[in-house]
Amino acid sequence: MCCMCSYGYLYSTLLTVGFINDSEKVRKQGRIFISNYLSFTMPVESLFKEVEAPQQKNYKEIIFPRVLSPNPNGLPSSSPTLPLLTDAIKESKPWLESLLHQSGALLFRGFPLTTASDFNNVVEAFGFDELPYVGGAAPRTNVVGRVFTANESPPDQKIPFHHEMAQVPEYPSKLFFFCEVEPGTGGETPIVLSHIVYERMKEKHPEFVEKLEEHGLIYIRVLGEEDDPSSPIGRGWKSTFLTKDKSVAEERAAKLGMKLEWTEDGVKTIMGPIPAIKLDKTRERKIWFNSMVAAYTGWEDKRNDPVKAVTFGDGKPLPAHIIYDCLRILDEESVAIPWQKGDVLLIDNLAVLHSRRPFNPPRRILASLCK
Template identity: 45%
Template sequence: MADLLAAVAEFVADPPAANHSNPPFPQVLVPGSDHPSLEALAAAIRKNKPGLESLLDSSGAILFRGFPVKNAEDFATVVEAFGYKSMGYEAGAAARTYIVGPVFTANELPLEIRIGFHNEMAYLPDYPDVVMFFCEIAPPEGGETGIVQGRTVYDAMAREYPEFVRNLEEKGLVYYNFLAEDEWKEKFGTDDRSQAELKASKLSKKLQWLDDGRVKVYHGPRPAIKQLKENSKTWFNNIGSSDPTIPNLRHLEYGDGTPLPLDALKASLAFMNDHQVPHKWKPGDVMVVNNHAVLHSRHPSKPPRRLLVSMLKTS
């Protein structure tokens, strides 16, 4: 780790007090001078990009704290300094608003709703390599972003529920939801089923028409386990965003259409909750997350809370 930090010497490492992992998770970087500027931050990111990428591979998440990042335009400057390609959010399932450049709002579900652990857009064949978050307004209470390393989740679940994990690796996952007749007509902007199917396919979705007029909209099968660069395996899915205690809201199944075991689902959620690092936001925080290796969640909060996000491809 000392060698990696030497590669980003213009920053100062500031390990989070409540987290004693090695390497630190997240790795916290603060200004190396008393008077940091946005321009200097962007220049340091461009200069130290290989070292920062090594830190991101090693830790899974980097938190920039104490830099003068004030608004969406400033955040866009930080994002663009990394030189990655914004992939937008056209096929994504969450409610988001485009702001500027590579910047969108974070999930716009009401703040009192908990959003479970997930890898961003893991239900799609194309998903971000890196997700960046920016805190513009920190909530007065709650609203932490939980992060957990997928390797630890995989290792624990493979040890305690080997058949479940083996089925995930072999069969993958299907993610689905149901739309009433008026809902699918509004969503796809047509009352013609063939046109709806065409529009859905462009968003990597498939449609199954039901006798009662509803349609089952599904993604997959998608891999639920990924291989990382160092040949370790990681939990890579949106299982944590489901509620396995309410069958009608589960919205996922094995790739062959069979149901997932409820006990294993509950165990995976419990493990992620118990082993998360709940990041409490401060205004100006920028967190860079390796989307392949780290799952994130949102704790309920009191308003106001405003986080912005950018979803990026590294190549």
């Protein structure tokens, strides 16, 4: 029986025997039971083996992140092949998604991936729809298929914690990262669970969080015409809106709820008010879904002042001491596993914030965004 059929069979069986029912009151319990059941019983041991990493964190029942490597006992030869991996992903997708839902991030390590094309095959094996990169700030270059470079800003610059494209209404639900070239030193991609950040901020700064929930945030960014690779937010307006036509850019900005104010050599974008705290409906918990710290501490270049890059939704400035306290909390709760060549990191963008530490070259991390 295939994985998807097993899921449907299990659910219908539990309904029949009365263990769960389809009422709104107990639907959550049924989903949780099935998710936990699948995570322990799906027959994927033929290829995937869960291993430990010293950097992992354990929050009650959440192991963050989960790390999967090849299981030598289930391999037909001495090492896995790329076709074997992609077939296993397709067959095991419900189980992998249940792990992702529980943990928020999956690291695949030790599999035979060496090129951008290999990575593209893995992304396509998951079958998630692609999300066009419209409205994002990072300079990126398409490599092959659905694969882009990660943020191309200079290696000495830190990229602060953020949910991908949290500053626009249409953001990816999942992110893939791939290590094509290991960093010389540094260059980790720290990740942190968003609901943990929310809980700690709510406990320490309740009035600030209440104001965020009431007013949201406004993001302001000035874009040049062309990309500026020296800036972590250096994506020009032509790349941001995937057009060279100002009228088309205005149409696409309007669909995002973004206002444009054209200047002599670029455009000022105003996004918001947009929520800074969201409800993760699938997990029924609040999340710290914003780019507040990233904007306030990192949106800096010759066109942009980071302190002016983000405000409360009513236009009032944010308190610096709370922003930097939030940054401290993010750092404390984060996990940073050093990259190894061939690593694939799958992130649930609703559950997890990510960042980038400075590094000494070489380093080449590729990315793919999914709806």
